[in-house]
Amino acid sequence: MSDHGSTDVTWGIELTPEHPPDRMAELAALAEREGFDVAFSSSHYFNRDPFVTLSRMAEATDDLRLGPGVVNPYEAHPVKLAAQTATIDEVSDGRAVFGVGAGDRSTLSNLGIEHERPLRRVLETFNVARDLWAGETVTHEGTFTARDASLNLEPESAIPVYVGAQGPHMLRMSAKHGDGVLINAAHPDDLEWAAGQLEQGLEDRPEGYGPFEALAFASVSVADEEADAREAARPPVAFIVGGAADPVLARHDIDREAAAAVSDALEGGNLTEAFGHVTPEMIDAFCIAGTTETVAERFAAALEHVDGIVVGSPLGPDLEGAVTRASEALAMATAE
Template identity: 80%
Template structure:
């Protein structure tokens, strides 16, 4: 069973790379992350950015050892069988380095595209269950939250570890019971401690044949030589995090619901400048790991009391290569 108490030398070091950059640039950033000792790189998936699987192909070409996968895709705007095929293709082109990050997706973004966000836990579980069968070479017929009839993949059988993006209690417990790992959408020790308790409930119901389970904090991070520059770069992701945060999360951090709603409204109206301006220092402290290398190292160490590893999430910092190097150094100090 996962030990949440003491970080070890085997602590997983992950990083999120956002395809707001051209695929070739994504390859360069992945190569930098590999040189800096990161174990896994996730390409985030948002409809307004470039395709994560195209980016991952370039990332695979530019690297040799780092594991690669989407972080995270959702099974609403792309059919789950298609996602299984795309993930398997990345595993193929990377010579077996593929991982599969899947979650329910952002409700507001899906609404923009006309998708209903119905039965998210069941849809995510069914999606990676079907993917595992397809990767094993099976022909599947599925009737549930989605339909697939006599579907199979024209690929050699393969195995990919499944990481579920989770924040709420039910998705956390489900991931611990059924997946290979979890990507906890949180940066603060209070959130991670609470999430660890939910994961333990799922692990209590986990079948022995499921193998080991890994919990990773998917933590928004901004690191730079200058503290103020790092914190300023944190405003955009914090605005999106706060705008979509559930009431219990806001209450845990004593963040005013009305202030969060104003940020959410500004984001939905496309007034991003106003949304970013409304981010307070407390919001940055509670929803991002931001500061100098030493500050970030201390925050990483506090997070690692509750998880098995960290995925350094966007924005990374005001200067990307510098931020990747500093985040690697901070993780080394923290572990």
């Protein structure tokens, strides 16, 4: 899985298509050169399309595994997502992974989409996708409907499913049914708690299923200067706080009113105000931010609980520099 020396720890990176696809393709090529194994293109309606971006990333790379990270089965029909992911698998010669989750409540509410029965919806989505990828014609009646649906293309091998998860039920479901999990957390306390949930799910995992991989999908901001890294962390941390459940806020002693101020500003579309409400405590809890050395120490602490790390948005104030620094930090964290 990994080709960066002494470790089988998976190195992942999230490349957010807030820049043109050509730039994202260049960053993917850089990530591959720096030893990353897998790159996820995140999916938000206000950014470029993740699948268009992934196709450009596929052209620019040779071995990097690629997938949406994560798409949700509300904005697009699950059968459509299966077809789009199979297309990426085809153009990348079999390198696709399928990162799927329930989506951000705040962005779905912008589109007037109800966030109904997320656990069932995600599970049904990837079960149907697996059947479609296996060449089956599918009729499904559940949280969504598909009648006599089939795809006109078939992946050469099974596409691994990584479930984006944060809450206890989604974590346990991912371990029972998925190929991997993208744990939406950066702090060792959250990852340790999540590992306990995953263990429960793995106890119920059917025999004959393949290995399961737990990855921390962690907000990371790395730069030469600690202050620059922390400042760049404000936007992603605001979105994390806006979607954080009360038990998560309590685990880090985050003031409820401070969190509500962030959340209310986001829902009102006042992004600058929301970012301004982010406190140092929020950055510590929800982002791995700092110099290469600081970030390496935090990676090592996270890796006590997971099989790998996805270096998530914002990466840092300078994207190219951050890809290189994150690779250096991972190398330091995994050196034997």
